[in-house]
Amino acid sequence: MTDLMKAVVLTRFGGVDAFELRDVPVAEVGPRQVRVRVHATAVNPLDFQIRRGDYADQVPLPAIIGHDISGVVEETGSHVTEFRAGDEVYYTPRIFGGPGSYAEQHVADVDLVGRKPRNLSHLEAASLTLVGGTVWESLVTRARLTVGETILVHGGAGGVGTIAIQVAKAMGARVLTTAKTADHEFVRSLGADETIDYTTDYVEAVARTTGGQGVDVVYDTIGGDALTRSPLTLADAGRVVSIVDLAQPQNLIAAWDKNAAYHFVFTRQNRGKLDALTALVERGLVKPVIGATLPLDRLAEAHEISENRRAHGIRGKVAIEVA
Numbered sequence: 089m090t091d092l093m094k095a096v097v098l099t100r101f102g103g104v105d106a107f108e109l110r111d112v113p114v115a116e117v118g119p120r121q122v123r124v125r126v127h128a129t130a131v132n133p134l135d136f137q138i139r140r141g142d143y144a145d146q147v148p149l150p151a152i153i154g155h156d157i158s159g160v161v162e163e164t165g166s167h168v169t170e171f172r173a174g175d176e177v178y179y180t181p182r183i184f185g186g187p188g189s190y191a192e193q194h195v196a197d198v199d200l201v202g203r204k205p206r207n208l209s210h211l212e213a214a215s216l217t218l219v220g221g222t223v224w225e226s227l228v229t230r231a232r233l234t235v236g237e238t239i240l241v242h243g244g245a246g247g248v249g250t251i252a253i254q255v256a257k258a259m260g261a262r263v264l265t266t267a268k269t270a271d272h273e274f275v276r277s278l279g280a281d282e283t284i285d286y287t288t289d290y291v292e293a294v295a296r297t298t299g300g301q302g303v304d305v306v307y308d309t310i311g312g313d314a315l316t317r318s319p320l321t322l323a324d325a326g327r328v329v330s331i332v333d334l335a336q337p338q339n340l341i342a343a344w345d346k347n348a349a350y351h352f353v354f355t356r357q358n359r360g361k362l363d364a365l366t367a368l369v370e371r372g373l374v375k376p377v378i379g380a381t382l383p384l385d386r387l388a389e390a391h392e393i394s395e396n397r398r399a400h401g402i403r404g405k406v407a408i409e410v411a
């Protein structure tokens with residue numbers, strides 16, 4: 089008889105009432121897969137973008153979505169040597185590649201799975217996988233930020249921004265970040281050296297703060313104006329990394345004048361990035377930020393909070409307790 093688990097299923101594209109808590113079969117474990125008891129997950133903007141139907145072609149319904157897992161291995165496939173039952177792990181399920189994390193159990197390719205940092209709870213670890221992996225790929229692999237460089241992080245109080253500030257500091261960079269004024273003390277507590285109110289002109293603020301030198305790297309987690317005017321904040325031959333795939337055309341003409349290099353990142357899943365993050369976390373250099381925690385059966389509410397985070401005063405992530 090097939091085992092059943094509770095899962096929150098997306099039944100149609102739409103509002104937060106499109107989710108249903110259901111009993112669904114637990115997937116079989118393949119030779120290079122592990123089955124994980126999910127203890128915690130978290131909400132990402134990608135989740136509510138999928139729920140609304142922004143990626144309807146990539147997500148057949150009904151679907152279990154969700155992109156962060158922290159939990160415990162319960163079963164390993166016949167060709168798995170990296171983990172055994174009882175190991176604590178964290179990872180992002182393959183995006184657009186099968187069932188996600190809003191469930192009591194998850195079966196994953198072992199190559200995606202990393203050992204959970206020992207000094208984090210499951211809720212904290214689950215809050216790190218997608219945003220941390222994205223930041224690693226953006227700042228380390230793509231921008232190749234180096235010691236002594238200056239970076240502008242757009243959206244420093246967000247899920248990605250809170251980790252980007254900490255990783256950039258750990259890499260030895262000077263960090264400027266945009267956030268609303270009420271969040272300035274908070275982003276400084278994460279390591280930001282300079283704060284810019286995002287309702288003011290950030291181009292002018294960067295020029296003032298850097299004495300006209302500009303920054304070496306811009307990290308765009310917002311899109312639109314944060315992408316198109318960012319070249320105006322760059323030093324010559326600076327780099328811009330953008331993670332926001334806005335559908336509207338965006339004019340990058342200002343980049344020519346700066347001989348800028350652009351990197352567009354859609355995060356990929358692998359263990360290597362998680363192992364690097366685990367090292368930073370266990371050395372006390374990076375700590376996930378959780379703004380709210382709800383149980384799995386209140387996922388609809390968690391989406392509403394995450395989607396309207398400004399009204400709820402959320403910093404960092406909305407985490408979900410599963411078991």
Ligand SMILES: NC(=O)c1ccc[n+]([C@@H]2O[C@H](COP(=O)([O-])OP(=O)(O)OC[C@H]3O[C@@H](n4cnc5c(N)ncnc54)[C@H](OP(=O)(O)O)[C@@H]3O)[C@@H](O)[C@H]2O)c1
Pocket residue numbers: 132133134218219222242243244245246247248249266267268286309310314330331332333353354355356394397398402404405
């Ligand atoms: N390509 C990829 O692989 C990838 C991976 C992860 C995320 N993303 C995308 O990256 C974006 C950010 O993700 P996230 O998880 O950080 O989202 P999030 O947790 O919702 O945070 C967004 C942050 O941006 C701030 N913000 C809003 N408008 C701003 C502005 N004009 N200037 C500066 N900051 C502003 C918000 O501040 P308030 O709270 O004050 O509104 C909030 O702190 C999303 O669009 C997401 O889909 C892409």
